[in-house]
Amino acid sequence: MAALQETVTHVASLDAKAYKYGFTTNIESEKAPKGLNEDIVRFISAKKNEPDWLTQWRLAAYQRWLTMSEPNWARVHYPKIDYQDLYYYSAPKSTPGPKTIDDVDPELLRTYEKLGIPLREQEILAGVQTRKVAVDAVFDSVSVATTFKEELAKAGVIFCPISEAVHTHPELVQKYLGSVVPVTDNYFATLNSAVFSDGSFVYIPKGVRCPMELSTYFRINEQNTGQFERTLIIADCDSYVSYLEGCTAPKRDENQLHAAVVELVALDNAQIKYSTVQNWYPGDSDGRGGIYNFVTKRGDCRGDNSHISWTQVETGSAITWKYPSCILRGNNSQGEFYSIAVSNGHQQVDSGTKMIHLGKNTKSRIVSKGISAGKSQNTYRGLVSAHRKAVGSRNFTQCDSLLIGQSCSAHTIPYIEAKNNHLQFEHEATTSKISDEQLFYAMQRGLSAEDATALIVNGFVREVLQQLPMEFAVEAQKLISISLEGSVG
Amino acid sequence: MLEVNDLHVSVGDREILKGFTLKVAAGEVAAIMGPNGTGKSTLSYVIAGREGYTITRGEILLNGVNLLDLAPHMRAANGVFLAFQYPVEIPGVACMQFLKAAMNAQRRSRGDEEINTPEFMKRVREESEKLKISQEMLRRPLNSGFSGGEKKRMEILQMALLQPKLSILDETDSGLDIDALKTVSEGVNSLRNPARGFLIITHYQRLLDYIKPDTVHVMAQGRIQKSGGAELALELEKHGYQNYVSNEAA
Numbered sequence: 001m002a003a004l005q006e007t008v009t010h011v012a013s014l015d016a017k018a019y020k021y022g023f024t025t026n027i028e029s030e031k032a033p034k035g036l037n038e039d040i041v042r043f044i045s046a047k048k049n050e051p052d053w054l055t056q057w058r059l060a061a062y063q064r065w066l067t068m069s070e071p072n073w074a075r076v077h078y079p080k081i082d083y084q085d086l087y088y089y090s091a092p093k094s095t096p097g098p099k100t101i102d103d104v105d106p107e108l109l110r111t112y113e114k115l116g117i118p119l120r121e122q123e124i125l126a127g128v129q130t131r132k133v134a135v136d137a138v139f140d141s142v143s144v145a146t147t148f149k150e151e152l153a154k155a156g157v158i159f160c161p162i163s164e165a166v167h168t169h170p171e172l173v174q175k176y177l178g179s180v181v182p183v184t185d186n187y188f189a190t191l192n193s194a195v196f197s198d199g200s201f202v203y204i205p206k207g208v209r210c211p212m213e214l215s216t217y218f219r220i221n222e223q224n225t226g227q228f229e230r231t232l233i234i235a236d237c238d239s240y241v242s243y244l245e246g247c248t249a250p251k252r253d254e255n256q257l258h259a260a261v262v263e264l265v266a267l268d269n270a271q272i273k274y275s276t277v278q279n280w281y282p283g284d285s286d287g288r289g290g291i292y293n294f295v296t297k298r299g300d301c302r303g304d305n306s307h308i309s310w311t312q313v314e315t316g317s318a319i320t321w322k323y324p325s326c327i328l329r330g331n332n333s334q335g336e337f338y339s340i341a342v343s344n345g346h347q348q349v350d351s352g353t354k355m356i357h358l359g360k361n362t363k364s365r366i367v368s369k370g371i372s373a374g375k376s377q378n379t380y381r382g383l384v385s386a387h388r389k390a391v392g393s394r395n396f397t398q399c400d401s402l403l404i405g406q407s408c409s410a411h412t413i414p415y416i417e418a419k420n421n422h423l424q425f426e427h428e429a430t431t432s433k434i435s436d437e438q439l440f441y442a443m444q445r446g447l448s449a450e451d452a453t454a455l456i457v458n459g460f461v462r463e464v465l466q467q468l469p470m471e472f473a474v475e476a477q478k479l480i481s482i483s484l485e486g487s488v489g
Numbered sequence: 490m491l492e493v494n495d496l497h498v499s500v501g502d503r504e505i506l507k508g509f510t511l512k513v514a515a516g517e518v519a520a521i522m523g524p525n526g527t528g529k530s531t532l533s534y535v536i537a538g539r540e541g542y543t544i545t546r547g548e549i550l551l552n553g554v555n556l557l558d559l560a561p562h563m564r565a566a567n568g569v570f571l572a573f574q575y576p577v578e579i580p581g582v583a584c585m586q587f588l589k590a591a592m593n594a595q596r597r598s599r600g601d602e603e604i605n606t607p608e609f610m611k612r613v614r615e616e617s618e619k620l621k622i623s624q625e626m627l628r629r630p631l632n633s634g635f636s637g638g639e640k641k642r643m644e645i646l647q648m649a650l651l652q653p654k655l656s657i658l659d660e661t662d663s664g665l666d667i668d669a670l671k672t673v674s675e676g677v678n679s680l681r682n683p684a685r686g687f688l689i690i691t692h693y694q695r696l697l698d699y700i701k702p703d704t705v706h707v708m709a710q711g712r713i714q715k716s717g718g719a720e721l722a723l724e725l726e727k728h729g730y731q732n733y734v735s736n737e738a739a
Contacts, residue, residue, distance in 0.1 A: 436540070441577040443561040444537050444570075445587075445647060446595035452562075455590055459581030459630065 032089035038062060041194050044089050048163045053174065061183045061193035068187045074350040075379040075411060076319045078255070078292065086226045086257060088195045136161065136200045136216045148212065155211050157241075158203040162230055165201035172203055176234055180263035180300040180327070188259040188321075189296040192228045196261065199229035204239040204270070213469055215244040218260075226257040233263070235270035237303060242273040244472055255283075255318060260295045268303030268330065273311070275468055276324075277476055280316035282483075287346030287375075290318025297324035301333035301362075309336035310353065311467045313476040315483040318347060323381065325354035328362035328393070335364040338464040340476070342483050343376035343408070352382035352413075357390040357423070366397040369461045372408035373484055379410070384425055385417040392422055399429040402460050404453070404484070454481040490515045490686045491536075491655050496547035498528075498535050505531045507711035509547070513655070513704075516683040520697055521690045522722060523708035524730040529690045530574065532708075533659045536688075537571040538564050551655055565591075566598035568654030572644040572661050578632040584643065587631045588613060588650055595651060616649040620676050637664035645676040656680070657688045662696040674699030694726040709733040 032043050041062050045055040070081070135147045136159065152159050158169060166173050183193045200216040218229060235241055258280065264272050274297075283290025293316075299308035310324040326335025337353035355364035364384065372378040384395045401410035412429045434456050442452035458465070458477055465473045491513040498506040505528040513519045523529055535542050536549055538561035549556045556564050579587065593603045604612075617627060620642045632640050641661055648656055658677070662670055677687070677700050689700060697705075697719070705721040707714045707730070714733045715721065 435577075437577045438579055440537075440539050440561065441573065442579070442587075442591075444539075444565055444573075445591035445651070446562050446565040446598060447590060448560075448562050448594070451590070451594060455582055455587070456579060459579055462581040 030091050031087050034087055035084040036062075036086070036088055036195065040088055044195055044197060047089065047091075048166070050166055051170065054166060057178070057183070058194050061190050062195075064184055065187070065190040065194055068190060070187050074321050074381070075377060076321060076348040076350050078319055078348075081257060081292070083191075088226055088228070089197055091197075136214075137219070152211070152214075156205040156208055157210050158201065159214055160201055162199045162201040162232060163197075165232075169201075169203065172234065173201070173232070176232055176263065176265055177230075178263075180265060180298045181261050181296050186296060188294040189261050192230060192259050192261045192296070195226070196228045196230035199231045199260070200233075201231075202233040202241065202243065204235045204241045206236045207238045208236075209239065210241040213242050213244060215246065217246045226259065228258075229260045231260070231262040232265075233272060233274070234265045235267065235272045235306075237268040237270060239267075240271045242275070242469060244275045244277070244469065246277045246279070255290060255292055256281075257292050258294065258317075260297075262295070262297040262324075264297075264299035264308055266299065266301050266303060266306035266308050266330075266333075269305045270303060271307040271309075272299060273309050274299070274324070275472060276310075276312040276314070277468075277472060277479065278312065278314045278316055278320075279479060279483075281318075282316050282345060282347050283318040285345055287318070290347075291316065293317035293320045293322060295322045297322065298327065299325070299335065300327045301330050301335060301359075302327075303333070304330040304359070305332045306330050307334045307336075309334075309338070309467070311338040311464065312340070312351075313464075313468070313479065314339070314341040314349065314351060315479050317349075320347075320349045320351050322351045323353055325356065325383075326364060327356045327358065328364060328390070329358045330362075331359040332361045332363075333359055334362070336467075337364075337366045337368070338467045339368045340371070340461045340464045340480065341368070341378060341380075342371045342373075342480055343378045344372075344374040344483055345376060346374070347376040349377065350379045350381055352380045354383040355385070355395055357384075357386040357393040357395070359390060359393075361392040362390055363393065364395045366395070366399070367463055368397075368399045369464055370399070370401040370410050371404065371457060371460065371480075371484070372401065372410050373404035375407045377409050377411075379413060381413045381415075383415040383417070384427075385415075386419055386423050386425075388419040390423065391420055394423065395425045397425075397427045399427075400460070401429075401431040402457065403431065403433045404457075453484065457481075457484060490517075490552055491688070492548075492550040493532075493536075494548050494550075496532075496535070496549065497545040498531060498547075499543045499545060500531070500541065504545075505542075505711055506535070509708075509712045511706065511713060513686040513688060515686055516681075517703045518681065518687040518689065518700065519704045519706060520702035520722060521688065521706050521708050521713075522692065522725055522730075524734055525692075527709045527734075528711045529708055530659055533571055533657045533688070533690060536564075536655075536657060537561060537569055562594065563598060565651075565653075566595045570648050570651055570653030570656045572641075572648060572656065572658045574660040574663060576632050576635075576640040576644055578630070578635075580630050580633050582631050584627045584629060584631050585613065588627075588647065591647065592650060612650060613646075616646055619679065620646050620649075621672055622646055638666065638669035641665055641669065641673050642676070645673055649676065649680060654684070655686045655688065657690065659690045660692070661689070662691055662693065670696065671699060694722050697722050707733055 032040050041058050045058055181189050183190060202214060204210050266272050280291035280293055301308050308326050314320055328335050335355050341349045341351050343349045353366055366382060368380050370378040370380055380399045386393050399412045403410055410431055414427055416425055438456055439452050442455060465476060468476055493509055493511045496506050496509040521529055551567060554567060589609055596603055622642055702719055706716045
């Protein structure tokens with residue numbers, strides 16, 4: 001029908017113009033030579049003045065990586081990546097580790113201002129933002145600024161670049177780094193272990209409820225540069241933290257590799273809420289350029305009654321390969337995964353989660369909403385498994401896919417493994433199209449085709465949006481509309 | 490106010506409206522009655538601008554504006570409202586959210602300011618009370634899991650809030666019990682005023698006991714066969730439509 005057709009055509013005609021964050025920052029940077037070898041790994045480690053154990057850790061990862069091959073089981077297609085044709089380290093030249101916000105290059109501050117990320121605490125306090133959110137800003141390979149550090153320190157919370165934590169809290173880093181995602185885990189995680197540049201480190205001490213939202217904002221700027229961040233969050237017993245990460249990148253014709261690792265550790269009765277709004281550059285209307293987002297995220301519910309919840313809104317990247325997972329080790333621990341994955345144009349998404357039930361009476365819940373438009377491919381891939389000791393464990397999985405137009409596709413691939421008889425796993429899946437009836441009904445009430453589509457899509461993803469912190473939910477809602485329409489918002 | 494002139498409409502190769510002509514004056518309630526399959530719903534969809542119909546001839550004017558030139562949402566902004574025979578469910582979108590989106594979309598299309606939230610809440614409260622719609626129902630997703638009666642009341646609520654110039658009620662009485670029929674009819678009657686026109690499409694006389702029409706038109710074989718006053722509906726109730734469908738299979 002023409003109304004739907006119009007929307008579809010509109011969506012199909014959408015290209016990079018709709019991507020608001022595609023600007024480039026002109027700033028001098030210091031790079032390691034192109035390519036990857038032991039010297040580059042040593043170079044990165046030396047740049048960060050790392051202790052010997054970490055250099056050796058990186059080198060071991062690099063040796064391991066040489067023996068591995070790139071995974072090819074995902075439903076995504078891309079030309080072979082030449083790992084020798086990438087830069088593995090890039091840092092804005094003027095920041096040899098900023099001490100205060102005044103040391104940060106003004107050009108960088110302007111970049112984050114344009115992105116709507118306030119880094120000056122006084123601005124935040126003056127009400128630029130309604131709620132206080134501490135931000136760690138990572139630009140290419142290094143952290144350029146972390147806000148509210150002092151206020152957080154009063155509560156005992158450590159929130160700093162991981163490169164700094166290596167020096168200030170070596171015992172914590174050494175104890176937990178690689179304890180959730182082992183060095184040998186997978187091709188991209190192993191690569192990350194060898195060359196990771198920076199990222200955020202969070203430690204919430206026993207019994208502390210983190211007084212504000214923590215957030216990391218990732219920005220890839222340099223050309224031909226891989227970004228390999230490493231995030232490590234530890235919630236000690238009886239603590240709570242809510243953490244948000246956001247990502248954008250300039251428009252470039254070539255693909256850029258992003259292979260991050262995020263590790264979460266929740267000890268007894270601790271809760272970690274991790275939200276992602278991922279809006280990497282998705283490429284243009286012909287499928288040129290865009291980020292390859294090959295990310296390993298895993299949370300370990302190590303303590304009894306611990307609770308980890310992942311919420312993700314994925315609208316960007318040319319290719320997304322990402323499965324934020326929970327290891328439910330502690331008895332009565334809980335894992336959650338709420339996901340909205342929007343794909344348009346030539347985007348390819350293969351994303352989902354793994355819920356590994358090891359402890360008794362562990363619970364997990366998966367709600368995945370995939371929206372495909374244009375010529376995109378959107379796959380949900382999930383694993384729910386229960387160890388023979390995980391008696392009384394329960395999972396509920398709901399995967400809904402919404403198709404817009406004729407040229408996209410959606411796939412649901414659930415894996416379920418139960419090794420004991422005392423558990424309850426439920427799986428529900430639906431695939432639907434925005435119907436002509438729904439569109440016409442909304443248009444008859446006065447909404448344009450684009451507004452009607454946005455409204456229906458927002459209804460479809462509502463359950464997941466509700467999981468996001470309020471301000472981010474509003475942002476995410478706008479973002480979804482923009483990714484689908486290019487005109488709303 | 491509404492003027493449909495010599496309208497010919499096809500779906501695929503099949504012509505459904507064959508020279509349909511009708512005038513509805515401001516303040517008039519016109520009833521269109523006729524057997525199944527004579528194009529009554531097609532007429533309402535074509536006025537509202539649904540896709541999938543080929544208009545081969547004719548025009549539809551609302552206060553002089555040719556509706557056929559406008560997209561459905563612009564027709565709505567110009568004052569066309571269709572109460573659906575089968576209201577559509579929109580999962581995840583609360584009634585309140587939908588009502589506000591619709592009101593503001595129309596206001597924007599007309600170049601008016603958006604309604605502020607307290608004013609909006611007040612209007613919704615007033616109108617929903619009249620229609621016996623609870624606050625709880627307004628928080629639920631639009632039409633999802635609503636009973637037949639609830640869906641029809643929600644249609645009338647939207648009509649009351651959007652204040653259309655021309656309201657088309659397509660088989661609004663279908664699926665309603667007698668109490669719901671009364672509530673819905675009262676809702677419609679309270680909206681009658683000298684500036685508004687109504688087009689009421691129905692099979693049965695029953696609805697017209699509650700909403701008294703000014704004119705009644707018998708539709709068969711894609712056009713109006715006979716027009717008259719309210720008494721025509723009573724005559725149809727007695728004799729059926731056989732006099733109007735004799736020379737062609739319905």
